[in-house]
Amino acid sequence: QVQLAESGGGLVQPGGSLRLSCAVSGHSLHYYTIGWFRQAPGKGREGISCISTSDGSTAYADSVKGRFTISRDAAKNTVYLQMNSLKPEDTAVYYCVTGRLFVGLTLRAEHYDYWGQGTQVTVSS
Secondary structure: OOEEEEEOOEEEOOOOOEEEEEEEEOOOOOOOEEEEEEEOOOOOEEEEEEEEOOOOOEEEOOOOOOOEEEEEEHHHOEEEEEEOOOOHHHOEEEEEEEOOOOOOOOOOHHHOOEEOOOEEEEEOO
């Protein structure tokens, strides 16, 4: 059974940084995609980044490009999301996701079957 455990959320001032972690366990595929989504109060889910374990390729939403970086430590089965230059509009619950099948680089929620419990990120002065 696939399990995703996020950590690293918290309160940060505008312009600050946070690093989220997602520990992945139980995936039956050799290659798979890990994505990060977020959901702000009153808004829908937004796919913001993903990484392919086949070749390490990555994708980003325009809203975070140049500020967020996704990476993976294969030995620890952990994916990270380094978030810099944070803005109040980045405030949301952040979710780590993966699919039953290898979906390549997609930020569409319907392709992901497994979601972590989420971690709150609040950007406020």
